[in-house]
Amino acid sequence: EAGVVQSPRYKIIEKKQPVAFWCNPISGHNTLYWYRQNLGQGPELLIRYENEEAVDDSQLPKDRFSAERLKGVDSTLKIQPAELGDSAVYLCASSLDWDNTEAFFGQGTRLTVV
């Protein structure tokens, strides 16, 4: 069974440019998470989806970040415009359901803003 798939693996952009990340969760997993992991730190939740509904986006900087999960499967996370401080690894994870607490992670997208 395929795990959580993210693309691209690496992205380098200039500040003020837009960038998008894509995530395909494990088949059948209703809950999808986007995390940001800064260098030397643990992941921090940006947004959580239950199917196509964003149920926890309190940590998402809404002035420049947006996310969507159309049809409750794949998800995209967008930053526009990117800032130098956005450089981090962006992790996508999925779990079977809201009360199934084991989350499976993708390899992440390493973003460098120059």
Next chain:
Amino acid sequence: GDSVTQMEGPVTLSEEAFLTINCTYTATGYPSLFWYVQYPGEGLQLLLKATKADDKGSNKGFEATYRKETTSFHLEKGSVQVSDSAVYFCALSGLKTSYDKVIFGPGTSLSVIP
């Protein structure tokens, strides 16, 4: 709020040494507890978990026991190998609210030298 605290790294051990990485948590409910591992250049992987008090999670020679009285979930391994060099994250989840999410500690970097 809910949080996870880990011992600071980096930790450097010789091969076959005993490993302990301390983890304590603060939570209002009865969370599940996890250890995730991140090998160099790879994504987060679940190492072990425990879902209720006094449960012991184990995998690949690693163990951790859910201690409700001390709110701890310390990771141990009797004899580490070079291949265990990685960053280890303690995490909790499964809080009985509608905003279920995985909360990570800051991570502890382990280097095992031959």
